Amino acid sequence: MRHPIIIGLQYGDEGKGKITDILAEHAKWVIRFNGGNNAGHTIWIGGKKLVTHSVPSGVMYPGARNYIGPGCVVDPQSLRKEIEEISQAKGSPLGPEHLSVDYRAHLTLPVHIALDAMREKTANSIGTTKRGIGPTYVAKMDRYGVRAGDLGSSGIEDKVKALCDAYAPLLAAHKLPASTHEDNMAAVREAEWLQAYVTREEAPFYDVARNERCLLEGAQGALLDVDHGSYPFVTSSNTMSGSAASGAPFPLSRLGGVIGIAKAYVTRVGQGELATELNDATGERIRKNGGEFGATTGRPRRVGWLDLDELRTAVRLSDTRWIVLSKADVLSGEKEVFCRYQGKLVRFEGWANVVNGTSLDKNFEKYVEFIERAVGVAVTAVGTGADRSHLFWRKSQPDFWAD
C-alpha cells in the first residue's frame, strides 16, 4: 500500500476540501504536513458552515485519526476554538484519540503575531493572513522556537524569555509595544490543555504506513511554496508534495501518487504577480459566482484566467499524477473562456453546463483536453458544483492507495 498526497497546484483555495473529504472517509489517518491556521477549509455539517484552519480534514469522520505533523505550526488559542466548534457541531468531543499534535510542531505565540502585524505595516508587506505564521517559521529556523513538546516542561520559561528578548529590538525599532515575556508566558500557560494531544513518537508512520490507509494533506498551494513559489510573495512553509516526507514525517517509500488540485481559473490573495488577472466585470462575476472571498480573512480574492505555464511548472515540481480540476461550474455561462499558454491567451468557446447528461459538455471537454496536453497529466476528475457529490470522474475513480 502507498499513500496519496493532496496538494493545491495554484495559490491555495483550489477547493482541495472536497476531494480531501471524499478520500478522508476511507483513511485511517489524515496528516497535515505544512502551514498553520493561515489555511481555511470550509465544511458543512447538517446545514451549518464550519471553517477549520489547523486541523486535518478527517476530523468529521469518527473512524479517522488526524495528525498535525512537525512541518506545521500551531496557534494553541486558535486550535482550541476549532476543537470546541467541531466538538459542538459533531455532538461529541474531538479528543486526543482523534487528534494528535507532533511534539516537534512549533507554537505560534503573541510575539509572532505582533511581528507579522509589524511587517505588514512596512513597505515590504506581502499581504499575509496576519496569523503569525511567517515569524513562527523564522523563529524556528533561528533556533528560538517553542515547540508543542515544550509545554509543561521546566525549561519553557527560559525559552519564551529568549524568544521575546530576541525579537524585542525589532518591535522597538518600529516603535511598537514589546510583546512581553509575561504575556507570552500567559499564552503558554493557557495552552497547557494541548499537552493531552501531544505525541512523542519519533517516526509515527513507519509501521502505520504498512497496513493503515493514510492521506497526506498539504495546505496552501504549490505557487506559494517558500522555495519554489513566486518568492517573496509566498507563505513560509514548503507546500509541495515533497515536503510530506519530512513534514508528516512519512516513510518515503510508502508515499504514493500526488493528487494536484487546480481551479478551472485562478485566484490569489495578497500581493504578487497574477499574469491573467481580470480587473473587469468578468472578474467580478467569477469572484461572485465562485464565492472567492478568503475563508480565513474574508478578503476578496483576485481572479484570473487559468495559467497553464504556471500550472505546468507546479505539476512538474510536485510530480502530480492526477489532476482534479475544481469549480469548473463557476465558468458556466461565460461566452468565452481563456487560458494562458506559452505566454499568450488562448480562447475557448464557453459552456452552459459542465456536464450534459452523463458526459462532459463538448466545449468544456476541449478545454480540458487542451489543459492535459499543455501540462502533460490527465485531468482525472472535475468539480461541477459546491456539493460534495458534485465531482465528475472522467473514467472510474482510481484506487489512490494502490501500490
Ligand code: IMP
Ligand atoms: P502567510 O501564510 O499568512 O504568511 O501569508 C503569505 C501569503 O500566502 C499571502 O499572500 C497569503 O494570502 C497567502 N496564503 C497563506 N495561506 C493561504 C491559504 O490558505 N489560501 C490562500 N492564500 C494563502
